[in-house]
Amino acid sequence: MPAEPANPLGTFLRDRRTRLDPAAFGLGGGRRRTPGLRREEVAQRANISPTWYTWLEQGRGGAPSADVLNRIAAGLMLTEPEREHLFILGLGRPPEARYRGAEGVTPRLQRVLDALSPSPALVKTAIWDVVAWNEAAAALLTDYARLPPDRRNILRMMFSDARVQAAQEDWLNVARSVVASFRAEAMRAGAGAEIAQLVDELSHTSPHFAALWRANDVVGHAEGVKRLRHPEIGPIELEFSIFAVDGRPDLGMIVYNPISSEGADRIRSLMAARSERRRAELHSPA
Incomplete structure (x- = not known):
């Protein structure tokens, strides 16, 4: 050797x-x-x-x-x-983090997301902009493709989208956890300037966000349970895990696994209904 x-x-x-x-x-x-x-x-x-x-x-x-x-x-x-x-x-140490925004993912990573269906899965940046997702995430969580890129931010949706808020079983506790986790992750990625801009915006538009940000809570949030109230399929419970994307420390992949097989079936039915609506829209007269 x-x-x-x-x-x-x-x-x-x-x-x-x-x-x-x-x-x-x-x-x-x-x-x-x-x-x-x-x-x-x-x-x-x-x-x-x-x-x-x-x-x-x-x-x-x-x-x-x-x-x-x-x-x-x-x-x-x-x-x-x-x-x-x-x-x-x-x-004897890695360099300090340097945040860089991401506009998308590689085709290979997108295929990984697609293969996880019916588990909703998405990729987010360190400041929680969603840059990739699969069909299950679009059906159950948010149809990100219908949003402009600058509105595909998890924090913005959590504090400004009434539909997203209504879907949370306990919105205030979820929001508190999201803010504390965001603070830890974004600072670790060296995204100070980007954080300041987003925090300033949300503090002006949401008193709830301003109060939670002032609390200075910091938590890790690598896995847990998410409970949603979906307007079409009703209550559903999912386990989630967050994974680092190799070679891109500024990206994280979140996978939501339905806890029961019945929950997975309901997501499949939701995706099928969504696909049928899209086909109807394509064939409807202008």
Whole structure:
């Protein structure tokens, strides 16, 4: 079994540097003795001293700062998992979270959601914008496709949509739990600016939200039981679990499993009725 390198940070930097194509950066300069970029070229791209970068590859000069690692990650065009690995090697910890919005999911993840039917399932961002869902979620929870993207936010719907509020068995306790869970998750994702904007909006439009936000409660909410009163199929009880999306720490997938087989059958009947209504709309005269 090969021994671990004595300088894993330097080994990783050197490996990524030699994989880069100089021509892609306008750095042809004729035939090179070694592949990839030179150390001074990486240092220039990262806006740091060539000597300091050389020392990092050689395992000298002490631990780099987070700012230096971020500059090197940009200079080496590291992916997000590679950047996280760079921080673990250099500082012994992952980088601080950097929130990035999401406009959708990969076709593969959408197929996963679709395969979970009749369990409603959706994918949300760290600020709880719903970016993907399956047919069961559209039938039982909300027809997200009929909403503009900026209205597909779980908090906005919880505090401004009378239909969503009426569907909760105990709306106030559900709302309290949702706000406390949102606070923990959004802050962990580094979405401070996005939180401030959403909180300001909801605090002005909903006194209930303003009071719950001032309470400063923080809870984890990875699993639990959800009880709904649906206008077509009546009361239904579901277990829910929240899963991280690999490679996208800012996304979470929520799956609601009907507790009974009778509940699953009622969701199937709801989906069938919804599908029939859509077909009728398509064939109705303009």
